[in-house]
Amino acid sequence: MDDSEVPTAQPPPPDPPAVPDTAPVDPLALLSRGDRKGAITALMDQHGASVFNFCSRFLLDRVLAEDVLQQVFLQAYRDIDRFERRSSPRTWLLRIAIHRCQDAIKARNRQRVTVDSDAIHDAVDPGRIPDEHVEKSRMVRALEECLEELSHDVRATVLLRFHSGFSYREMAGPLAASAEALQARVSRALPALRRCLEDKGWADG
Numbered sequence: 001m002d003d004s005e006v007p008t009a010q011p012p013p014p015d016p017p018a019v020p021d022t023a024p025v026d027p028l029a030l031l032s033r034g035d036r037k038g039a040i041t042a043l044m045d046q047h048g049a050s051v052f053n054f055c056s057r058f059l060l061d062r063v064l065a066e067d068v069l070q071q072v073f074l075q076a077y078r079d080i081d082r083f084e085r086r087s088s089p090r091t092w093l094l095r096i097a098i099h100r101c102q103d104a105i106k107a108r109n110r111q112r113v114t115v116d117s118d119a120i121h122d123a124v125d126p127g128r129i130p131d132e133h134v135e136k137s138r139m140v141r142a143l144e145e146c147l148e149e150l151s152h153d154v155r156a157t158v159l160l161r162f163h164s165g166f167s168y169r170e171m172a173g174p175l176a177a178s179a180e181a182l183q184a185r186v187s188r189a190l191p192a193l194r195r196c197l198e199d200k201g202w203a204d205g
Helices: 027-032 036-059 062-082 089-111 131-148 152-163 168-175 179-199
Strands: none
Touching: 027 036, 036 062, 036 089, 036 152, 062 089, 089 152, 089 168, 131 152, 131 179, 152 168, 152 179, 168 179
């Protein structure tokens, strides 16, 4: 099969329609039946939003995150036969995303592209924010600005731990560091994030 047969991954809409209350399709069951394309489509449906949100916050660039999203599922399509099922499909996809994000950052640095902080993806459409979401939106933006001040490695560690729910052991392989070193990295990063948020007026209590 050539790459033209791979389903195109799309970033999630700001306000996705309600999903019917039906049991999710098991992508691994589809793969076991030889339905490779169906398995990838199911993975996109179930984990595309999670992968996109991670990439967007890691890269701080929505457009670049959309490109990386395509790369992640293209690689998943090519390598899915080698998925050993030692982790969940979501964990496998996010591991791919880490490497593709790191590649994207290296390429962006070579091209000396300036990141526009206004391109940071937000779960709420910044064009029309209901009154009740204003404070939450401002807090999210403050947090993302503070994350931007972290190095790429530290930002990836913090996002995987708290945004994606990885354990330190799960992060060790993709980030090429021991679980103990990653835990220490997060422990050092949290006070810096707290001080940054306080400076922006978001003190605890």
